[in-house]
Amino acid sequence: xxxxxxxxxxxxxxxxxxxxxxxxxxxxxxxxxxxxxxxxxxxxxxxxxxxxxxxxxxxxxxxxxxxxxxxxxxxxxxxxxxxxxxxxxxxxxxxxxxxxxxxxxxxxxxxxxxxxxxxxxxxxxxxxxxxxxxxxxxxxxxxxxxxxxxxxxxxxxxxxxxxxxxxxxxxxxxxxxxxxxxxxxxxxxxxxxxxxxxxxxxxxxxxxxxxxxxxxxxxxxxxxxxxxxxxxxxxxxxxxx
Amino acid sequence: xxxxxxxxxxxxxxxxxxxxxxxxxxxxxxxxxxxxxxxxxxxxxxxxxxxxxxxxxxxxxxxxxxxxxxxxxxxxxxxxxxxxxxxxxxxxxxxxxxxxxxxxxxxxxxxxxxxxxxxxxxxxxxxxxxxxxxxxxxxxxxxxxxxxxxxxxxxxxxxxxxxxxxxxxxxxxxxxxxxxxxxxxxxxxxxxxxxxxxxxxxxxxxxxxxxxxxxxxxxxxxxxxxxxxxxxxxxxxxxxxxxxxxxxxxxxxxxxxxxxxxxxxxxxxxxxxxxxxxxxxxxxxxxxxxxxxxxxxxxxxxxxxxxxxxxxxxxxxxxxxxxxxxxxxxxxxxxxxxxxxxxxxxxxxxxxxxxxxx
Numbered sequence: 001x002x003x004x005x006x007x008x009x010x011x012x013x014x015x016x017x018x019x020x021x022x023x024x025x026x027x028x029x030x031x032x033x034x035x036x037x038x039x040x041x042x043x044x045x046x047x048x049x050x051x052x053x054x055x056x057x058x059x060x061x062x063x064x065x066x067x068x069x070x071x072x073x074x075x076x077x078x079x080x081x082x083x084x085x086x087x088x089x090x091x092x093x094x095x096x097x098x099x100x101x102x103x104x105x106x107x108x109x110x111x112x113x114x115x116x117x118x119x120x121x122x123x124x125x126x127x128x129x130x131x132x133x134x135x136x137x138x139x140x141x142x143x144x145x146x147x148x149x150x151x152x153x154x155x156x157x158x159x160x161x162x163x164x165x166x167x168x169x170x171x172x173x174x175x176x177x178x179x180x181x182x183x184x185x186x187x188x189x190x191x192x193x194x195x196x197x198x199x200x201x202x203x204x205x206x207x208x209x210x211x212x213x214x215x216x217x218x219x220x221x222x223x224x225x226x227x228x229x230x231x232x233x234x235x236x237x238x239x240x241x
Numbered sequence: 242x243x244x245x246x247x248x249x250x251x252x253x254x255x256x257x258x259x260x261x262x263x264x265x266x267x268x269x270x271x272x273x274x275x276x277x278x279x280x281x282x283x284x285x286x287x288x289x290x291x292x293x294x295x296x297x298x299x300x301x302x303x304x305x306x307x308x309x310x311x312x313x314x315x316x317x318x319x320x321x322x323x324x325x326x327x328x329x330x331x332x333x334x335x336x337x338x339x340x341x342x343x344x345x346x347x348x349x350x351x352x353x354x355x356x357x358x359x360x361x362x363x364x365x366x367x368x369x370x371x372x373x374x375x376x377x378x379x380x381x382x383x384x385x386x387x388x389x390x391x392x393x394x395x396x397x398x399x400x401x402x403x404x405x406x407x408x409x410x411x412x413x414x415x416x417x418x419x420x421x422x423x424x425x426x427x428x429x430x431x432x433x434x435x436x437x438x439x440x441x442x443x444x445x446x447x448x449x450x451x452x453x454x455x456x457x458x459x460x461x462x463x464x465x466x467x468x469x470x471x472x473x474x475x476x477x478x479x480x481x482x483x484x485x486x487x488x489x490x491x492x493x494x495x496x497x498x499x500x501x502x503x504x505x506x507x508x509x510x511x512x513x514x515x516x517x518x519x520x521x522x523x524x525x526x527x528x529x530x531x532x533x534x535x536x537x538x539x540x541x542x543x544x545x546x547x548x549x550x551x552x553x554x555x556x557x558x559x560x561x562x563x564x565x566x567x568x569x570x571x572x573x574x575x576x577x578x579x580x581x582x583x584x585x586x587x588x589x590x591x592x593x594x595x596x597x598x599x
Binding site: 006008011014032056060061078079081082083084085086087113115116117118119145146147148149153156157160174176178206207211212213214215216217 | 360381382383384385386387389409410411412413415437438439441464465492493494495532533534535
């Protein structure tokens with residue numbers, strides 16, 4: 001299991017160094033790929049340091065930029081199944097996925113993080129991909145964002161996505177619990193424990209820094225000092241915050 | 242009232258927003274244009290807007306002063322649309338997209354505006370001179386989300402009191418706080434849903450109606466949970482009681498314990514209270530089936546004459562209500578729907594009602 005962390009190289013409070021992440025026992029980073037020197041260098045540094053990089057493309061301010069490192073996983077779009085500004089019909093999302101898959105054949109491609117709790121969207125997306133783009137390979141993983149779920153809810157949700165095909169791994173590319181709820185450890189265990197695990201390829205907490213989402217929280221404060229969530233999660237990984 | 246039927250005005254295009262202006266005239270926004278009636282909906286005439294803009298607000302004291310937003314920024318006209326001027330230009334330093342505008346009825350030189358962008362930035366500003374100069378109040382940046390500002394509302398009697406509800410939408414977001422400032426936006430206190438990430442069932446506050454000694458707040462739950470609520474406070478927002486609850490809809494992964502999976506997802510599109518009688522309150526509904534909630538399958542207006550203790554349907558089913566306003570001047574309710582603008586005579590009210598934000 002690769003345990004990653006969501007970062008933002010373009011946010012001063014959201015770009016931890018490789019050394020900091022190695023000490024914390026993280027093995028991967030997930031970020032929005034942007035065509036600017038800072039973002040490019042951050043991805044290059046992480047790849048050099050041996051981190052698995054998951055790059056969100058095709059949405060927000062990505063502008064179609066793909067990091068020039070084929071070992072980077074492309075996560076195509078973000079949360080298209082939500083009722084909101086990122087909403088896309090499953091067939092339209094299949095078109096976006098197929099475009100990236102066809103244009104960048106050397107890269108592994110994961111689905112967007114599905115956040116609706118509605119596996120029917122995923123089914124409809126796969127059906128549209130098969131019908132409209134029969135030459136395009138299916139995703140290497142299906143991603144979920146199990147926000148607000150208990151460990152049992154996470155298991156049920158992940159199993160529902162796994163059961164759609166029984167062959168595509170389920171990964172959790174964003175999840176969060178606040179400190180003091182007693183859920184960070186059991187949630188991480190459900191994600192990462194080979195015996196109890198439901199997302200046995202990858203999971204990544206959101207976010208690294210509270211600066212990335214001030215009202216939600218994070219692992220570190222704006223001065224990069226570890227806060228309660230950071231101590232709870234990173235100690236669960238046997239790392240140093 | 243309950244035996245009466247709504248009457249469709251001569252405006253029969255889908256109406257998204259409706260505003261009663263001082264004197265009782267009505268402005269209605271359709272997908273194509275802004276229209277005005279001075280005869281309770283018998284006839285309508287277009288109001289010219291700047292290119293690529295929409296109505297953002299109406300001066301509570303002067304029917305000739307309108308605000309629009311879009312294009313290059315926030316605009317104002319003093320001659321009901323004949324000429325417009327930009328009072329706030331968009332820029333990366335100020336904001337690149339319109340969020341919401343509030344105009345104080347207690348001092349119509351006092352404006353509050355929320356702008357978003359670039360990226361996941363939000364800024365709140367205030368003008369004390371009708372838009373000639375602006376003072377920054379708040380700025381916040383998040384990552385990987387898009388701001389929505391369902392509510393920014395100035396109090397009608399106290400110019401320094403203002404309410405807001407804003408959320409940066411993403412999968413992690415299930416609701417927002419209602420915040421109040423009593424110092425013209427310098428500082429804010431969460432009145433409702435102070436920890437929205439911990440209490441997803443409280444949803445996103447969307448409409449605040451203030452009656453004598455009472456607040457009503459409508460809140461739509463995140464679509465993954467489904468449903469909505471109307472909450473009442475008799476102590477200036479210190480405590481709230483839910484007086485109208487709809488807990489249908491949602492997705493398999495997020496239905497709450499109080500959820501009825503067979504019930505439709507009912508959301509709130511309008512909320513008004515009689516300004517002279519805080520027990521008399523109206524709620525406009527939007528009924529959806531399935532997820533995501535994109536196709537309205539019904540709606541209508543509910544009335545309570547006892548402060549929310551009981552509710553009855555007001556007139557026939559109009560379909561989904563996009564907006565609801567009360568005109569005290571001509572004692573009529575106006576309901577915006579996909580079929581057009583409907584009106585209904587209501588019992589005598591007091592002074593002009595204080596309604597949800599425009």
